[in-house]
Amino acid sequence: MDTVETKLGHLRNTLSSMDNLAVAFSGGIDSSLILRVASDLPEIRVMALMAVSELVSQHESSEAERIAESLEVPFRKVSVQVMENDAFVENSKERCYLCKRMIFERLLEAARKENLDILVDGTNLDDLGEDRPGLRALEELGVRSPLAEIRISKTDVREMARRLNMENVERPENTCLATRIPRGQMITLEKLQRIDDAESFLRSLGVQQLRVRDHEDLARIEVLPDQFEIILNNANAIAIRFRELGFRFITLDLEGFRSGSLG
Template sequence: MPNTIANINTLNTWFKKHPRVLVALSGGVDSCLMAYMARRELGKQNAVAVISNSASLKNKDLSDARQFADRYDIELIEIDANEINDKNYRANPVNRCYFCKTNLYQTMQELAQNAYPDYVIINGNNHDDLGDYRPGMQAADEFKVYSPLLECKINKDSIRHMSKHFNLSVWDKPASPCLSSRFPYGEAISAAKLLMVEKAEDYLNTNGFDEVRVRYINGMASLEVPKNEINTLQSMFTAEFKKQITDMGFTDAGIDEEGLVSGKLNRNIQTK
């Protein structure tokens, strides 16, 4: 069991050394915890959450972020990092996340320079992220974005324990990476394709599957749910169910029998 109180104290000490912050909010548990703790430790005026309402963010995550900010009295600013207009991002290379985060942090940096000159930018990267391929971290380094959870060596399990300790509404929210992560590297990304994926995942959600991924594979929808829910999805996967998904623009739809694996499309990346 993580030492929740010790982790909270460690983070509070970190915030005391950084008394004004802009929090890059995604609607997920990591960044929500950062926004909550910053607001709690520094006060509302000194802890401002910023979310990019762009094509790669699910509407559900935007709604979750708005509700979270309202519930915990956190100032929330909505921007549009407009990464979809970056040809490097749209080309979807293996370091796509670098270009996405570059657009985000550049837009946040401009906001800081214009309205919050004494504030530092922070994100929700945690210690577990060091074990995955995360090119967005390079962009964070280049824009001098801080990662308190990572710096304090706090992992995902500890984050959930702290969030539950504070009774945060998102403490058990499933991970929800940006929509562009559903595309194999090299498959061009467009706003229309992102919307197709979002609609398909929403359809699975409305049918009782909370944690899902819909991968866009050569125009086909590859449906992922947790391994223990595959049989349920198979029993529901009628011709009409499939048609609901293909009518969204996919050429075909099928179930990935391996089940949901976060970061599955990173498997073939060779890193040093």
């Protein structure tokens, strides 16, 4: 079985063959690991490119920029107007594919303008076993996924990040704001904004891993079971704030936080 150091060596060797490298950076642990390892290789030039759209919360954008700065890697935000795509707004099964296609087309354009030859993302081995339509867009556009290529799993990523003493190794996973809206329900700027505002409010109370699912009039709060108490102790304040945001009904999901609960 490969040791953590062996896997880090494989990743270093893979990245060292990419002279001018752009990393599609989200601030998550997968792309952060790639950025960290690449930044330690003096023989390559690397830049972090973050797609910023209506689907990315201000919290996520600020955190990603801070992490890139801490690694002393050049960082650039790339604006993507996802909501201009009517097919995406309809929120069909192709939503993720359409979004990824638009985002990575813009990132590739930005990379070319910076004279960066290769664009990589943080897809890991475990992601390949999931139903992720967005992966098709990466294949079509020639975006490379070095973690998946050398069969590095999510567990491997966290072990490698711990070995490198990376600060965001335990950072909660996040997804785009559109994943909070059930398929078939129209995606609007108003919904995305109120989801972002609602989640920001819950974070201000000390909640960490969370989702606010937007079911039109109803907000369904998902948090880890050990954080139910925070929600219940602040129920009145949460109800007031969520009603200000336009929700009529506010619920706590007793099954707790889980990725992909809307399918």
